[in-house]
Amino acid sequence: MTRSAAIVLLLLSGCTLQRPVPSEPDATPMRIVSMNPCVDTILMEIADSKQIAAISHYSQDPRASSVPLKWAMQYPVVSGAAEDVIAASPDLVIAGPHVSIQTIAALKRLGIPLMQVSVPETVDESKKQISDIAARIGHRQTGANLNAKIDTAIAAAQSGAPPVSALIWQGSGLVPGKGTLADELMTRTGFRNLSSMLGLKKWDILPIEGLLSQPPAVLLAGQANMGAGNADSNRMLSHPVLRNIGARIKIAHYPSSLLHCGGPIIIKSVARLAEIRRLMEAKP
Incomplete structure (x- = not known):
């Protein structure tokens, strides 16, 4: 049965x-x-x-x-x-x-x-989802307060400098592209997602060869960790080729826990992206 x-x-x-x-x-x-x-x-x-x-x-x-x-x-x-x-x-x-x-x-x-x-694909969709849930459970004002915190965090994370080319590259090469919440957060914090230029779909897999064909200025990836069961690990970061081109690509830690959810995770996501952006601007 x-x-x-x-x-x-x-x-x-x-x-x-x-x-x-x-x-x-x-x-x-x-x-x-x-x-x-x-x-x-x-x-x-x-x-x-x-x-x-x-x-x-x-x-x-x-x-x-x-x-x-x-x-x-x-x-x-x-x-x-x-x-x-x-x-x-x-x-x-x-x-x-x-x-x-x-x-x-x-x-x-x-x-x-x-x-x-549903899975929100924009900041506005995520904020509406918060409002809808808050209304249904009897906490409209608390939901409004959370949305205000998201707006404040995004405003604080914005950069007036020219955008920096970047890719989010997780797990076995998972890349979020145009039309995803991750793409919008990258744009709002001063990054230019190379996913579309590489011909990738909304969510796609980019092998290391594709990454090297048009490397971004910064690679947003989980830590290289060969231990089994670590969701933040990206074993491809241990590839000798990537280690040898460190001068061309900055690899910045961007844990997978920031990738898949909207809501209050947006606050953590833009804070981390803004931190990485500031490090890029400070680089001589």
């Missing part, structure tokens, strides 16, 4: 898991379950801690977390399975685009209030 079929039978049988009592659509939720690590970062900033019933299991994984582990360890976690979510007795589930359709269907069948969010 497939996993999805088992879930359906479990729900139809009335079964072993306690069925959550759905809240009124406009009621302030008091048992929020987040199935998305990026949503976790927003809830950490705007929700009352007592409102959070569970968070994404990724947030307790140091290889993938974008929140402090000390904060994440306070809460139970859920995977992408409907059983986990239902067992948490939520009165609101916030799910990202990568949750399976079987899990979403199961939650809807039980009448559990569900808020589905």
Whole structure:
């Protein structure tokens, strides 16, 4: 029997898991379950801690977390399975685009209030997402305050100097291109993303040969770490060729935890980008 079929039978049988009592659509939720690590970062900033019933299991994984582990360890976690979510007795589930359709269907069948969010691709989209979540959980002003902090951080990180050519190069050569939030943050902080000039797609893989064909002034990459299980490591940084052309390309540490989420992570991202930009300007 497939996993999805088992879930359906479990729900139809009335079964072993306690069925959550759905809240009124406009009621302030008091048992929020987040199935998305990026949503976790927003809830950490705007929700009352007592409102959070569970968070994404990724947030307790140091290889993938974008929140402090000390904060994440306070809460139970859920995977992408409907059983986990239902067992948490939520009165609101916030799910990202990568949750399976079987899990979403199961939650809807039980009448559990569900808020589905997308991956923001611009600063404005990210701020709207914060506002939407804040309104749904009863913290409009806290959401507005967070958006104001994002605006302030971006303004402080802007550079009036000519843009510096750059690439974000993560993992096995993953590069964010035009149309991504990462690209917008680079532009706003004084960098010119070379992704389009290299013919790369919105998200693409750039092998080391392609990197060397038109090297940027600065490479924004995770630390070279040969230890297994380090999400910030980029093993290609240990390639002898890169070590030998250090005078042509500055390699700046830009951890993967800054790459995949918007929300409050924007504040950390632009701060790091601005720091790297200042170092480039100070270089003799």
